[in-house]
Amino acid sequence: MADIGVIGLSTMGGNLALNIERNKFKVAVYNRTYSRTENFMKQNGDKNIVSSEKLEGFVNLLSKPRKIIIMVVAGKPVDSVIEQLLNYLEKGDLIMDCGNSFFEDTERRAIMLEEKGIKFMGVGVSGGEEGALNGPSIMPGGSPEAWNDVKHILELISAKADDGRPCVDYIGPRGAGHYVKSVHNAIEYADMQLIAEAYDILRKVLKLQPQKIAQIFEDWNKGELDSYLIEITSKIFKKIDDKTQKPLVDIVLDKAAQKGTGKWTSQNALNLGAPIPAINSAVVERVISSMKEKRVIASKKLFSGVDEEKAKYSGSPEELIESVRKALYASKINAYAQGMELLLIASEEYKYNLNLGSIASLWRSGCIIRAKFLNLITQAYEEDPKLTNLLLYPYFTNKLKDNLADWRKVIQIAVGLGIPVPAFSSSLAYYDSYRSEFLPANLIQAQRDFFGAHTFKRLDADLNENFHAHWEDK
Template structure:
């Protein structure tokens, strides 16, 4: 039997589809999973292909070309550590381990440190695109041991999605946990993007009285312009789907409680740790947590009073405002995500290639959108750009859209419709463009009760006042 080019550990839907993608692109693959049923499924699906099903990790490693490349697609956390513990004595210096799970970047850095001196190379690779992306072409964000990149680049770029210019949506993000950090921020932006689309849908329903079937072509139309993206496209598809049991729109019979896997929460927590302003991402996480207390909300709806949502105007006038508000809010969320990437880059010295990050996100991943080409151009022109909103192109877009965002937020507030992501995006924009904020009073308060001192506008140094004396 020909030695395999790569071994894949974890043959769930993502792992199996990545293996099939690799094989389709000319690479011989060995697969292993602890679950015998998954091994059997893999053997059946790959019958007649350049693929081998191993019955143990030792057998998988023995089937690989040297230097060996082993890709882990197992749940993040303890399962990765367990596989690594069993795998390490089977590998030699120069071999490569790729962790393709949604791993916290600090875990990647810890595992790299534990492998120091062994010569085993470690790659933390963000993988985005879901099961279809894994099979047809995901966006890949690898980082870790720089020496590993030449060994995995041909495989990863071959299976990655291709942008409109033909470039693979896979590039090296940097050393250490850079790859998994970029994927985490991708997911944080994804949380915000999804929440804002849901808020646009909610406004159409509550303030314009539109049915799902009426909304679907609106989203389809938006998908042809600046808002064009994977998430807008699937929203149009979702809204036209009918439930075969009730005949109602399927979205109407889905319970309004959203789940999460933690990456949006990590993004928000780390933004707080680093002192980076990312309220729209955080509010998208909180929107999911408040959705989860559905029975409590139903009870509260019978007690707490608010305005009754009413028709806000002609659809032909209001829908373009919601469209432009969504565009403005979306830009604010992306700006927050890229600002977090810049802050992490300064702290960890990863030398993140910001234009390449935007380039990798142009296809294959969940947040792929037309706007990312403009973001790629912005960072290609200035990799040190501190915030996307001050780029001349995006500043112009915001100038065209910010009034619509204000009016839509006001409409929602007056109608009692919760739009936390839209509201926080507007507050973020207004705070970021303010030369002066009320933090001067806040510092005076802190000094009053805690003698924390303050700085002055007219001379350097730290000062304290004996207030009230």
């Protein structure tokens, strides 16, 4: 009998099945479209893997209590697979939804399946094709009993950080695992947007070609920016298109797609009152990028107001490259600070009891946002589990102090030349707002009280008291 089953043999499910098998478990596989199963079995016939064309046959291949991973398109397909499985499962069996499901769907499914005596886990998995095969970062949510049933498997198949710790840990009840995966992806959106803005400045201000930009990212990857996303960015700039012999990146259409996790996180953060402007701007920029046709028309009609001669950068290219690096790192610190603060707020709202140090630790390897920098974030929360915001961790406070002048300079240059840098600038605005003792919200409260008698509080009175003024003499 097989130790565990995998449903869905596309990029992630197929590679996860191979990873589990390589770790000495017998795996049963099933896919809705049988030809995909047949292809998979043809390529992996020598492995300890069994398959079935029918779902019932697949379920019967599993030892009891059964453990089943679902790795299919998020949304209705997951409900459909669960509904079909319920015809064959017995009390005590465990379903793990390892796709990018919306956490509220996971909450609903957890309640429904618990009532039927079926254990359920919503498991975030990150690392793409390569990670699924060789070791992803895994974010399991659900009951602690279910976690105990599969801990040994997940620890074996997960990535390992430099200190040997597995990049998996129990995240929390019900939808906690998928919530954290969604925030992981939202941080990924911000990180990618920030890198894209750095690239845009390098190519538009300094007129650098892809080969040179590849070298810059390769150099950056040797320092504090060391991360998977910077590494693949350098590789992307090196790739030459077979058809045209030009850098492939220059031929890729500038429309960024999205599957939902970033948007869900922005929507949820607004609901929770959590400020995540770097993430929001990354989501919005993907939307604007997708309006290519409208942008092409507008590009011929709207003015930049830029005096090219006056705004032209005349300083040293090396200096600007270093300033962009510092601005990128400062913005990145702020984007992660926003994502981590969102986790803190959500943990309280949903009673997830999230351990931010453990989450940062399991993001250190295997996942798309893996980075040297996550060692520092892990250290920050391990030293102070009650840290309210990463910006207040002395290392980051001082790093930002060192990078601030370059950060402001780079944004000024970009804005002066009409180059959009929404993630760079919203990160800086977040930083400046967060550190402001006084914001102009006094005026907003006065306006609200003027038109709606919404009342206001006074700096010189008890904060439990509300005041209303007659703002004009009639």
